[in-house]
Structure formats: C-alpha cells, structure tokens
C-alpha cells in the first residue's frame with residue numbers, strides 16, 4: 001500500500017482533521033464530484049436524471065460509528081422515509097446501510113431490530129436491502145447480522161472485501177445460504193495480518209471470488225452477485241467468464257459509485273449489462289470522502305486545484 005494511501009486513510013479517522021476540513025470551502029467543492037448533495041432529495045433527483053439512461057441506483061446515507069444508541073432511531077426512521085420517497089419517485093432504487101449507523105457498536109440486538117423494521121417496509125414495497133462492510137473488526141459480526149436477517153428475507157445482500165484473506169472462506173458459507181453478495185476490493189486501512197498488502201493480490205483475489213460466485217452451484221434462491229468495482233480490466237475479465245459460461249443475466253449486476261467512471265457506467269448499459277450507481281448523500285461525509293481520495297492519487301490534485309478556484 002502506498003505511503004499516500006496510508007496517510008489519507010489514517011487522516012480519515014482523525015477527529016481534528018474532520019472538524020476542520022468539513023468547514024472548508026474547497027473541500028466541500030471537491031466532495032461534490034462524488035456526491036450530488038447532502039440531502040436525500042438531492043440523491044433522488046440524481047437518480048431520476050440517470051433513470052432514462054438505463055442506470056438504476058442504490059442509496060446510502062453517509063455517517064458511521066454513531067456514539068449514542070438513540071441516534072440509530074433517527075437513522076432507522078430516515079431509511080423508512082427513503083423507501084417512501086423511492087416509491088413516490090417511481091425509480092428502481094435499493095438501500096444500503098452500515099451496521100454501525102444502526103447501533104451495532106452499542107447494542108447488537110438493537111441493531112438487528114432496527115434492520116428488521118426497515119426490512120419489513122422493504123418487503124412491503126419490494127425494496128432491496130444491502131449491508132455495507134466496514135473495517136475488519138466488524139466482519140465477523142456483520143456476517144452474523146446478515147445470517148440473522150437472511151432468515152427473514154431473501155431480498156438482502158452483504159458486501160464482502162477481496163483484500164481480506166478470510167473472504168474466500170466466508171463466501172462458501174454465504175453461497176450455501178443463497179445470498180446476494182456485493183464483491184468490492186475494500187476501502188479501509190487494514191494490517192498485513194488480515195489483508196493482502198499488495199494491490200495486485202487484492203485484484204487477483206477479486207477475480208478468484210467472482211469466478212467462484214459465477215459457478216453453477218451458486219443459484220439457490222436469493223443468490224445474486226454485484227460486481228462493485230470501477231476496475232475496467234477486471235470487469236472485462238468477468239465479462240469474459242460470463243460469456244464463456246453463458247451465465248444468466250439475472251444472476252448478476254455491475255455496481256459503481258456516483259461520479260466515478262461515469263462513461264464506463266453508460267458503456268456497460270449499452271453493452272446490455274444491468275448496472276447500478278451507488279449514490280451517497282448526507283452531512284457526515286468526511287471519512288467516506290477521504291476513502292475516495294485514497295483510492296486515486298489524482299483525486300488529491302483535484303482537491304488542490306479547488307483550493308485555488310472560486
């Protein structure tokens with residue numbers, strides 16, 4: 001992992017830097033590249049604009065690691081409102097939550113209950129519910145959370161990270177259950193005893209995981225694979241596998257982030273590939289934004305450029 005990536009990921013968790021950066025104009029201007037706005041209404045508007053192009057969406061409200069359990073009530077109610085707004089807007093959109101937004105750190109059972117309340121509404125409206133994967137200390141518990149919730153509905157998915165050594169084994173359990181799995185490389189600063197330090201190994205493991213998920217036995221009810229990556233070379237390797245194995249298009253989707261490789265998102269649609277754009281919004285964007293910066297050094301120069309623009 002490069003020194004710059006390590007430094008940015010370290011800064012993403014620093015409270016002093018967060019407080020100061022969030023008030024700074026040029027940082028705010030730079031964030032708008034990845035986020036249509038802080039309000040759900042901004043995200044819905046962006047989704048409505050994408051819809052005619054064939055691109056469907058996933059919404060996630062930024063904010064993680066709440067500090068008081070009561071805050072989770074507000075997050076739960078917010079997502080209940082989002083489901084209503086999706087219905088009213090007539091868009092094909094899913095939601096994606098972080099367990100630590102819903103009280104995971106304070107009380108696991110309360111987090112399960114909040115998720116179930118949201119899922120109940122998802123079931124009534126046909127809205128798909130995703131669970132993001134956070135840093136490695138949360139992986140075991142997040143998989144346990146997914147398994148609990150999976151007994152209530154097949155319309156639920158979990159993100160897994162190819163930078164973790166453990167993921168290859170984790171997916172076997174998930175495949176056995178019939179699971180929607182979003183494969184991502186992983187966005188957090190992880191030590192070498194839990195995650196591959198070299199990017200080439202992370203990329204290769206990503207392909208290996210996808211190869212596994214595209215086998216014929218991963219077709220139990222509830223099974224779905226989301227390829228969550230902007231890595232065009234990897235996407236092409238996956239498309240080759242799909243074509244060689246004649247994998248049904250209902251078994252997978254591509255998923256990419258708002259503001260990243262927008263042209264490629266449209267190209268995939270034109271190629272007839274089901275593709276979703278994950279739109280983030282919310283006031284607490286700092287750690288998430290820093291993770292986006294860490295993914296691409298060129299983004300840092302974009303911020304520097306904004307320092308001098310009005």
Ligand SMILES: Cc1cc2nc3c(=O)[nH]c(=O)nc-3n(C[C@H](O)[C@H](O)[C@H](O)COP(=O)(O)OP(=O)(O)OC[C@H]3O[C@@H](n4cnc5c(N)ncnc54)[C@H](O)[C@@H]3O)c2cc1C
Pocket residue numbers: 131132133134159161182184185186187188228229230231232255256257260261278291292293295296299
């Ligand atoms: C739909 C979706 C959901 C995700 N959910 C999670 C999650 O739950 N947990 C988690 O840990 N991570 C999540 N991530 C983030 C993921 O782990 C990676 O950090 C991120 O996607 C960058 O990796 P990459 O696969 O795009 O490949 P990379 O090799 O990092 O990037 C490939 C190419 O894409 C472009 N690119 C990538 N990132 C950026 C960027 N920020 N700005 C501009 N260009 C960029 C560059 O051209 C780069 O060369 C998610 C990503 C997506 C797309």
